[in-house]
Every structure is written in structure tokens, then in C-alpha cells.
Amino acid sequence: MMNRLDTILRLFFLLIIPYLGMSWCFADSSIKPVNLRNEYLENPTGLDEPLPRFSWILTATHEKTFGQKQQAYRILVASSKALLQQDQADLWDSKWVSSNTMQQIVYGGKALASDRTYYWKVAVKDEKGEQSAWSEPAYWSTGLFHASEKQAQWIGTDQLFDPKQADCNIVDPWLRKSFDLPFQPQKATLFVASVGFHEVYVNGKRIGDDVLAPAVTDHTKRARYVTYDLAPALKKGKNVVAIWLGTSWSIHGPYVTKDRPNTPIVWAQAAIFKEKTPSASARPDKLLLTDASWKTHKSPNKLLGVWNSNRMGGEQWNAHDELPDWNTVAADESTWQQAVVYHPELTLSAQQVEKNYLTKEIKPVGIEERPDGSFRVDMGVNFAGWTEVKLKGHPGDTVQFLYSEREQEDMTFGLHSAYILGASGKGTFRNRFNYSSGRWITIKGLQHKPKLSDIKGWMVRTGYKPAVTFACSDALQQWIYDKVRWTYENLSLGGYIVDCPQRERLGYGGDAHATCETGMLNFHVGAFYTKWMEDWRDVSGTESIVGDMYDTSFARKAVMSGRIFNNGILPHTAPTYMGGGGPAWGGIVVTLPWLFYQQQGDKRILERNFDLISHWLSFLDTHTENGLLQRFGGNWDFLGDWLWPHATAEGMNNDKPETLCLNNCYRVYNLRTAVKIARTIGRDADAERWEKEANNYSKHIHARFYNAADHSYADSSMANLAAALLADVMPHELREPIMKRLEHEILVRKNGHIHVGITAGALLFKLLREQHRDDLIYSMTAQTDYPSWGYMKANGATSIWEMWEKDLPGHSLLHSSYLFPGAWYIDGVAGIGIDPNKPGYQxxxxxxxxxxxxxxxxxxxxxxxxxxxxxxxxxxxxxxxxxxxxxxxxxxxxxxxxxxxxxxxxxxxxxxxxxxxxxxxxxxxxxxxxx
The missing domain is CATH 2.60.420.10 (Maltose phosphorylase, domain 3)
Incomplete structure (x- = not known):
């Protein structure tokens, strides 16, 4: 009897201990690892990084204790969850590593296989050497590492976009593939890359809850694939996989190339397995590929507009063209056409940034019935995203939706959508492959006044998570913080920051100065900025495009034509190419990686962008005469600061000393930042060379632009004072009087107001934050008359404007220009700052x-x-x-x-x-x- 009881007890402990995480064994440990991340993402799928990096943080096991430390860590990586639960690491056991590092620990195990899922956990030893409990298990799945594994073909339809049309002339296409499976699959990962947006369906079921996939990408060079798990939706027998394409970026002018059609296309493949955890060498039981055997049909949805500045439009739904079973096995394919195979020269890589999601739901606050029969809906807040409206009318009626940022205008920036009612006379308009931006919706063609409950809105953005909560005693400061944060979120759709979501949707480098630290200090945007820097590497070597890409008489002139030079030049936006700018726009490729490193302690972003940085600085050297950077490019390639107060009369798109001084100071700021980068990653020779250049150029700037009479530079503006101080161009003994002169400019000459635009504003706030001049920042943020954030509040703003002025026509009221206070509220007002000598907040x-x-x-x-x-x-x-x-x-x-x-x-x-x-x-x- 005792032997039997002993056997039962032994079996009990053998079975139960792995599921308890063995935590009972480590009750004395003061810490436990939590919040496991891989390449800044939680349980990411489809990574094609062969050496991913692991990160975690620690939580105290007893809240009232002090001095908890990590003396060592041990990481286990296994090919199955079952093995990991048994502490069997068949891929990598790091063993115990004596280190307090918790971030960016590089995988050091066996070579990873494509399209597999790996599981990992970590334990640590505390300050007394006590081992913690194992963390909860985390996982990641891999993408496709080798070109030979990418066997699918690019497919689309034979309809091509005609840029001469006022609205897009092609319809968003459906594509589908029917096939039989003699087994119930346990693993089926679909990789989908598209030029244009896409949605995926299996047997009539939508896969995933993300929207507007994939992230925005330079489609002259790259397509990013998104990963979907199909196994739960597949079945034994007949199946259908369907893909719905949205035109969107597929017709963006700068992405037009000779090897790619002017129409949305897709590449997709799935390896389908009987087993849930196939071995690394296992071949799929079924391989699904896009090819000429796929069928295509026009959907009821089409793009309105042409996806160009001021012509982003919206979308139109024609209910007469609905086919309810288009994505099911029951569909009649007899009227469907064969897909067309295309051969674009695109690099396929994984989308290693969060997908886009519907986030905050927005409910209307009022509906006005107007004399002309239209209805004016007030959504209560200016936002970028989707809307949904329930409709009822006569069959064939066309209901129009006009979106506006301004109460006195029915439509701003040409944003409009439409819905054509079908035979039932009922329907629901909802965005699918475009989005709107504004506060007011004018509805025309609707026979009955809608109810508030018939209308919804959602902000759409990249799905990063918030990292900060903030509150303070000052109501105006709290308003500024909240609106800056709201605006930032509305600008981050597609894995980069747009200048504005309604007019241009371009990723300006100059505007990034005003937004990136606000983003980094308030959100988990590690993957987001890592991806955006890849975009900047992709566009490097090509000049910017200014004007209408579809007007060849303008866009293809000698300058600003998008020509490829491969000489280190950068366009002013990435990954979008279009738009004007200046040295501070391209210079973001130096500034952003360094700011990111300070926040995250991530050396890889410095290493992977070092050539990009070096090439940019070398390009500037080719436009230097007598120690000063000179104007290069065309009329929109050498902006200094931009959108000052009274911007119709001021601003730096000119050849005056004010512009030359600021751009030269910024170049020196770039050089001094590059010196820090080079020294951090052991490029000492480059650091020494750039430091000599910075010191030499500083002497020339000071000799040319310094005004000894009042200790100012060039035009004595706040912009040039801030730029000169941040770049440290002056002799050491003059720094204090020049700083005093800046203080006088803010407090006395401008009566406590800010008087800069986008670029200089970011430089000014960066300088004052570094100098801990909270008094000067507070003075500028505390004002309530023009120009100030308080002036925006007093004029009913619900988001941050493009200009300090409200009523100048053609300018955005949801914009990236003045978001730089968002960082100060955290490191200034709350007082949580980085240690410049120890990045990453340890x-x-x-x-x-x-x-x-x-x-x-x-x-x-x-x-x-x-x-x-x-x-x-x-x-x-x-x-x-x-x-x-x-x-x-x-x-x-x-x-x-x-x-x-x-x-x-x-x-x-x-x-x-x-x-x-x-x-x-x-x-x-x-x-x-x-x-």
C-alpha cells in the first residue's frame, strides 16, 4: 500500500511541478521577470530577423523592500511549449550569464528555421544570488529567411489606373483560390504582401482584426508581408482563401515604376501542415501560392480620389455589386476572370511593426438638419480614422459624406465618400481601404434624419501601446499635453508619422523632430521607429519630388524630379518621397537614431543606420564652400525653419542669412550627434573626423553670422539663437551671454511667447529641456493669446494645428508641427529624465x-x-x-x-x-x- 501511495505522489509532483513554474522553489527571490518582448513586440509573428533580441523588465516580489537587483539571467528557447515547460531548451540555453542587462539580448542558439514558432522564458538571480521563478512563457514565429522559400507570384487584375481621371477609375478587386484538403490542418501560416491595402478571408471568415494592412512602404524597392494564422478557419475538404485588395498606395505617384503595374497587386503563400509543431526540416503537406490559377472579380468598393496631396478622397460602395458569398466555397466562379501575373522587382521582408487597428471609438455629439436637406454631424473631436453610418432610402440613391475640419466648410481637402443603396433601400457605410480626417460630416442624399446611435467613428493607428500616464495642477498644461498626445496618435497610421492625415500623408523628416521624442517618451514605439528608419534607408540616394506626380510637365523637370543619384542625398519624406524640406529634414536620419538610443539603449539602430548617416553627411560636404553649407536643389529643397507666427510674411524658404545660418547650425548639430554615435559603436576614426569638421564649420558660422552688439546670430531670431546654442557653434566664453540673449528674446522681446516654427521649435525645446530651463518653456506654454497653444484652446481646437494661425485657408488643423511639448511634460514637468551617460533608464x-x-x-x-x-x-x-x-x-x-x-x-x-x-x-x- 505504501509503495502504491509513494508512486502516486511521485507521479503527482512530476506532473504538477512544470505547470507551477517551480515558483515554490524560489520564494526567497526578490524579483521576477515579466513583460517579455522580442524586437520590441509582444509575441510577434512572422519575424525575419535571424538574430532577434530579447527584453524583459522585473517586478518586485515584495512591494515594501528595497535594493532589488539582477545579478544574472538565463534564457531558454524551445521549439515547443511542452519542451519549455519541462525546462528543455532544444534551441538555446544561454546558461547563467552574469549581467544586469535586461534589454536587447541577442539570440545565441541554433539557426532558426522559416515559418516556425519558438517559445522562450527567462529566470534571473537577485542581489543575494537567489534564483527567481521562471517568467511566463512567451513566443515568436519566424517569417521567410531565404529567397528560395518565397515561391508565390505577384498577381492582380488587368485594370490599370488612369491618372487623368478626377477620381480613381479602377475598382478594388477580389481574388480567391479554391482547393481541397484531405486532412484537418493544425498549422497554416499565410504570408501576405500587397502593394495597396488588403484583407484576408478563409471560408467566408475575416482573418485578423487589423485594418489597412500592410504598413506604408517604399514600393519602388520593398513590400512587407503580414502574417496570418489560417489553421482555425481551414477544414478537411473544400476550402477557399480570398484576398480583397484596396487601391490606396498602389497608385501613389512616387511608387510608379516600369516593372510594376499601376494597380493593386498581391503576393501570398501558406505552408499547411497536419502537425501543429512540425520539425525544422519538415516539408508542408500542402503549399498554397498566389499564381495564375487564382480567380478575380470586381468588388463593390472603389477609391474616390487619386491618393495624391489634396486628392486623398475616400471610397464609394455600390450595393448593387454585392456578392454575399464571394469569399465562400459556395460562390459561383463562372463569371470570375483569371488573375494576371506580374513581375515587380521588390524585396520581400516581414512587417516587424504593429498592425493598424481601430482604437478609440468616437460618438457624435450632435446632428443638424439643414434647409438644403443635408445633415451636419458633429463628431465632437477632430480625428483621423473610420466612420460608420446606417442608411435608409430609395434603391439607387447615392448618399454622400463630406468630411471637414472647419465648422464653416462642408468639405476640406477633398475628403468625401459615397454609398449607392441597393434593392433593399438599406445599408451601412463603413470605411475599408481609406480613411477620413475631420470633425464634421455633411451627409447628402439621405431621406431621413439619422439618429446619433446610427453613427460611429474610430481612430485608426498603428497598434503600439501607451507607456505613460500624466497629470498636473495646471489646466492649460494638461490640455496641451492631452491634445499633443491625441494628435500624435492620429498621425501614426501605417508605421510612420505623417505630417497630416487629410492633405498629404507624407513622412516629413523635418516634422519628425517635432514628434519623435514626444512619441518615444509617451508610447511603446520601439518597433515603430525601427521600421521608419528602414524606410529612410530605402529612400536614400533619391531626390525629393515636389508637385503633382501625375502632372508630368511639372514633376519631371530638371530638379525635384525623384531622380536617383545614389550620392547620399535624401528626399524630405520617407517612405513617401514627395514634399519640400531642407537639411533638417534629411538630418533626421542622424538625430532620430541617437534619440532612440538614449531612450532604449539600443546600439543596433546606430549600427544599421551608420552608413546612411555617413552618406548623408558626405552629401552635405559636396555642397560646402568656404566652410559653409550652401543652398542645393530647387526652390523647396533648402527650407530652414518653417511656419513661424505670421507665416505669410516670415519663414525660411529664402536665400537670406537667416536661412543659411540655421541650416549651417543644424548641420553642425548633426555632426556633433554623429560623433556621439560613432564613439558609441567604436567608429573612433569617423568620430575624430566629424568632430574636427564640426569645430571648423562652427568657426565659419560664428565669423559670418555672429552679432557682437547683442550676442545674437543672423537675424537675431529665437530660431537662430536656439540653433546656434544647441549646435554649440560659439566660443565657450560667449555661451552664457548668448543664452541670456535667448532668454531676453523669449521673455522681453516676445513677451513670453514662442516665435518659431516646426524645426526651430523642436530645437528650441530640446535646448531648453537639456538646460533645465523649465521657466522659459512654461512661459511659452502658459500663454493664451496669439501665438500659443493656449490660443488654439481659446479658439476651440480639439487637436494641434499646422500653423499658429487658425483661419488661413488650405492649412491643416490636425498636424505634426507643434507637438514638441509632449516630451517636456514627462522629463520636465513630471521630472523623469534620462541619464545621458547610461541610456535606457536603468x-x-x-x-x-x-x-x-x-x-x-x-x-x-x-x-x-x-x-x-x-x-x-x-x-x-x-x-x-x-x-x-x-x-x-x-x-x-x-x-x-x-x-x-x-x-x-x-x-x-x-x-x-x-x-x-x-x-x-x-x-x-x-x-x-x-x-
Missing amino acids: NFVISPPTIPTLTWAEASMESPAGLIEVKWKRQDGQLRMQITVPPNCTATLRLSKDEQLSLAAYKDYMKAVGIQGNQQVYELQAGKYVL
Whole structure:
């Protein structure tokens, strides 16, 4: 009897222990790894990175303890979840690595196979050497690593876009393939790359809940495939896989090439297996490929507009053309045509950024019935995304939807959609392959007034997650933060930041200065910016295009024609090529990787973009005379700052010293940033060369543009003062008086107001944030009259405008121009800053600002190293703080010498470093502090 009981107990423990994660064995560990990520993504699918990087953060097992650290880590990677649960790592066992690193740890195991799923987990040892429990298991799946594995063909239809038409002349096509399966598949991964948007269906079921796939890409060079799991929707017997294509970017002028048709096309393939976990060498039991055997048919949907600036249009649904069973096995294929095979020269790679999703639902706040029979719907907020309207009328009626940012205009930027009612006289309009942007919808042709409940809207954006919450005592500052954040989200559709979602949808490098740190400090955008930098590498060597791409008499002139030079030149937008700009637009390829590295501690982004950076700087060298960068290109290739206040009279698209000075200062700023990049990745010779160039060019700038009488540069503008200071072009002894001159410009000459545009505004705020001049930033953000963010609020803004002015026609009211305060609210007002010598927040700086009218602020940040929380409050002259320092991190607390906190309770975990300048400095270990 005892032997039988002993056997039962042994079996029980053998079975149950793996599922308990063995946590009972590690009760003494102070930490546990959580939030596992692979290439910045949670459980990503279809990665074609052969050496992916693992990241995690740590959580404390006991909230009231301090000083938690990671002394070592161990990663296990297995080919199945079952093996991982048994601690069997058949792909990679890193063994115990003595390191406190939690980010970007490169996979070091066996070569990965294409189209397989891998499982991983991590354990760590704490400050006492105690082993933690294993993390929850995570996974990722691979894409296609080798060209020989990409066997499908590009297919589409024979209908081609005619750019001479006012609206697109082609209909969004359906494509489908019927096939039999003699088994019930357990694994079936479909990779789909399309030029133009797509949706995937299996046996009538939509696969995935993402929209507007894939991410926007330079389709002269690349197509990104998206990964879909088909296995749950497939069955034994007859099946059909259907793909719906949307015209969209397939007819974008800069993407037109001789080898690709001016129509949407698709490439797709799926390996279908009987087994759920096939071996690395297993061949598929069925291979599904796009080829000439696929069938195609016109859908009821078509693009309105031509996907060009001011002509983005919308889409039209014709209910008479509906085929309810078009994507099921029951469909009659007798009227369907054969697909056409095409042979574009495109690199196929995985989409390693989050998909687009419908995010925040937006409900209308009012409907006005107007004398002309139309209805005016107020959605309450300016947004970019989808709308849905339930309709009822007469068969054949055409209902029109006009979208507007401005209350006094029915339509702005030509954004419009339509729905043609079918025989039932009922229908629902809903976007599919385009989106609108605005606050108001004018509905024409509808016989009955809709109810509020008949109308919905959604913001559509890349599916990154928020990383920060923020609140403060100042209502205007809170409004600015909220609207900056809202605007940023509405601009990030498709894996890059657009200037505006309604007029151009271009990825301007100059505007990126105004948005990228706001994005990096407020959202989990690691994959997002990694992808956008790949776009900049793709467009490198090609000049920008200005004008209507379909007007060949304009667009193909000698300059700004999109010619390929391969000399390091950059267009002003990526991946979109079109639009004007200047040196600060291309210069984002230097600035953005460095800012990203400071936030994430990611050296790979520096290494992979180093050639791009070097080529750009070399290109600028070819346009340098007598130590100064000179105008290059055409009329729209050498902008300095852009969209100043009174922008009709001011701005830097000219040949005046103001423009030459700013662009030369920015070039030096690029060089000094490149020096830091080169030294970080061991390119010391490049660093030394660029440092000499920066110092030499600085002397020429100072000699040419410095005004000794008032310690200013060029036109004495705020823009040139900020640019010169950020680039550090002046002799050391003049830096303080020039900084004083900038202070005078803001507080006295401009009466506390900002007086810069897009580029210089980003430079100004970057400078003031680095110098901890919260007083000057607060002065500019606290104003309520023109020009200011408060002026936007006073004029009913629900998003941030393109210009400081509201009523100039043709300008956007949802734009990237002035989003640079979004970073300051986190590292300035909340006081959570990076340590410039230790990127990635494993050590960070806390410095609550001293702004008399701001009495409290609080923020929580899911940093790359863990959850940081800071709350500060000043009352009756006394500072109070609550601080959370994540495990395995330290914080440097900087306080005014006049500030006193109650520190006695934490004397074992807080160390006074000393006095630095006018601040007292402390070092805090991990833990939660109430001071």
C-alpha cells in the first residue's frame, strides 16, 4: 500500500511541478521577470530577423523592500511549449550569464528555421544570488529567411489606373483560390504582401482584426508581408482563401515604376501542415501560392480620389455589386476572370511593426438638419480614422459624406465618400481601404434624419501601446499635453508619422523632430521607429519630388524630379518621397537614431543606420564652400525653419542669412550627434573626423553670422539663437551671454511667447529641456493669446494645428508641427529624465521643476527598464514626493538646495552624493519612497 501511495505522489509532483513554474522553489527571490518582448513586440509573428533580441523588465516580489537587483539571467528557447515547460531548451540555453542587462539580448542558439514558432522564458538571480521563478512563457514565429522559400507570384487584375481621371477609375478587386484538403490542418501560416491595402478571408471568415494592412512602404524597392494564422478557419475538404485588395498606395505617384503595374497587386503563400509543431526540416503537406490559377472579380468598393496631396478622397460602395458569398466555397466562379501575373522587382521582408487597428471609438455629439436637406454631424473631436453610418432610402440613391475640419466648410481637402443603396433601400457605410480626417460630416442624399446611435467613428493607428500616464495642477498644461498626445496618435497610421492625415500623408523628416521624442517618451514605439528608419534607408540616394506626380510637365523637370543619384542625398519624406524640406529634414536620419538610443539603449539602430548617416553627411560636404553649407536643389529643397507666427510674411524658404545660418547650425548639430554615435559603436576614426569638421564649420558660422552688439546670430531670431546654442557653434566664453540673449528674446522681446516654427521649435525645446530651463518653456506654454497653444484652446481646437494661425485657408488643423511639448511634460514637468551617460533608464534622473504656479504633477512611465512613478507636490513651501524606482534600476534625485525632504526612513537606500551647482543630489536604490 505504501509503495502504491509513494508512486502516486511521485507521479503527482512530476506532473504538477512544470505547470507551477517551480515558483515554490524560489520564494526567497526578490524579483521576477515579466513583460517579455522580442524586437520590441509582444509575441510577434512572422519575424525575419535571424538574430532577434530579447527584453524583459522585473517586478518586485515584495512591494515594501528595497535594493532589488539582477545579478544574472538565463534564457531558454524551445521549439515547443511542452519542451519549455519541462525546462528543455532544444534551441538555446544561454546558461547563467552574469549581467544586469535586461534589454536587447541577442539570440545565441541554433539557426532558426522559416515559418516556425519558438517559445522562450527567462529566470534571473537577485542581489543575494537567489534564483527567481521562471517568467511566463512567451513566443515568436519566424517569417521567410531565404529567397528560395518565397515561391508565390505577384498577381492582380488587368485594370490599370488612369491618372487623368478626377477620381480613381479602377475598382478594388477580389481574388480567391479554391482547393481541397484531405486532412484537418493544425498549422497554416499565410504570408501576405500587397502593394495597396488588403484583407484576408478563409471560408467566408475575416482573418485578423487589423485594418489597412500592410504598413506604408517604399514600393519602388520593398513590400512587407503580414502574417496570418489560417489553421482555425481551414477544414478537411473544400476550402477557399480570398484576398480583397484596396487601391490606396498602389497608385501613389512616387511608387510608379516600369516593372510594376499601376494597380493593386498581391503576393501570398501558406505552408499547411497536419502537425501543429512540425520539425525544422519538415516539408508542408500542402503549399498554397498566389499564381495564375487564382480567380478575380470586381468588388463593390472603389477609391474616390487619386491618393495624391489634396486628392486623398475616400471610397464609394455600390450595393448593387454585392456578392454575399464571394469569399465562400459556395460562390459561383463562372463569371470570375483569371488573375494576371506580374513581375515587380521588390524585396520581400516581414512587417516587424504593429498592425493598424481601430482604437478609440468616437460618438457624435450632435446632428443638424439643414434647409438644403443635408445633415451636419458633429463628431465632437477632430480625428483621423473610420466612420460608420446606417442608411435608409430609395434603391439607387447615392448618399454622400463630406468630411471637414472647419465648422464653416462642408468639405476640406477633398475628403468625401459615397454609398449607392441597393434593392433593399438599406445599408451601412463603413470605411475599408481609406480613411477620413475631420470633425464634421455633411451627409447628402439621405431621406431621413439619422439618429446619433446610427453613427460611429474610430481612430485608426498603428497598434503600439501607451507607456505613460500624466497629470498636473495646471489646466492649460494638461490640455496641451492631452491634445499633443491625441494628435500624435492620429498621425501614426501605417508605421510612420505623417505630417497630416487629410492633405498629404507624407513622412516629413523635418516634422519628425517635432514628434519623435514626444512619441518615444509617451508610447511603446520601439518597433515603430525601427521600421521608419528602414524606410529612410530605402529612400536614400533619391531626390525629393515636389508637385503633382501625375502632372508630368511639372514633376519631371530638371530638379525635384525623384531622380536617383545614389550620392547620399535624401528626399524630405520617407517612405513617401514627395514634399519640400531642407537639411533638417534629411538630418533626421542622424538625430532620430541617437534619440532612440538614449531612450532604449539600443546600439543596433546606430549600427544599421551608420552608413546612411555617413552618406548623408558626405552629401552635405559636396555642397560646402568656404566652410559653409550652401543652398542645393530647387526652390523647396533648402527650407530652414518653417511656419513661424505670421507665416505669410516670415519663414525660411529664402536665400537670406537667416536661412543659411540655421541650416549651417543644424548641420553642425548633426555632426556633433554623429560623433556621439560613432564613439558609441567604436567608429573612433569617423568620430575624430566629424568632430574636427564640426569645430571648423562652427568657426565659419560664428565669423559670418555672429552679432557682437547683442550676442545674437543672423537675424537675431529665437530660431537662430536656439540653433546656434544647441549646435554649440560659439566660443565657450560667449555661451552664457548668448543664452541670456535667448532668454531676453523669449521673455522681453516676445513677451513670453514662442516665435518659431516646426524645426526651430523642436530645437528650441530640446535646448531648453537639456538646460533645465523649465521657466522659459512654461512661459511659452502658459500663454493664451496669439501665438500659443493656449490660443488654439481659446479658439476651440480639439487637436494641434499646422500653423499658429487658425483661419488661413488650405492649412491643416490636425498636424505634426507643434507637438514638441509632449516630451517636456514627462522629463520636465513630471521630472523623469534620462541619464545621458547610461541610456535606457536603468539609471534615470528625477528632477521636479520649480515653477511657482505649478503646484503638483505626477506620471507613471513603463520605461524600457521598468515602471517608474513620480508624484511631487508643493504646499505651504514644502516639497513632498512619492517615487518608485524599478528593480535593477537606480535613480539620481536632484533637488534645489532650498528644498528639504524627510529622508530618515530611507537612509539605507538613499545616498547623498553632494552638491552640484545649485542642486543637492541623491542616489536612490530600487524601491518605493514616500518623501
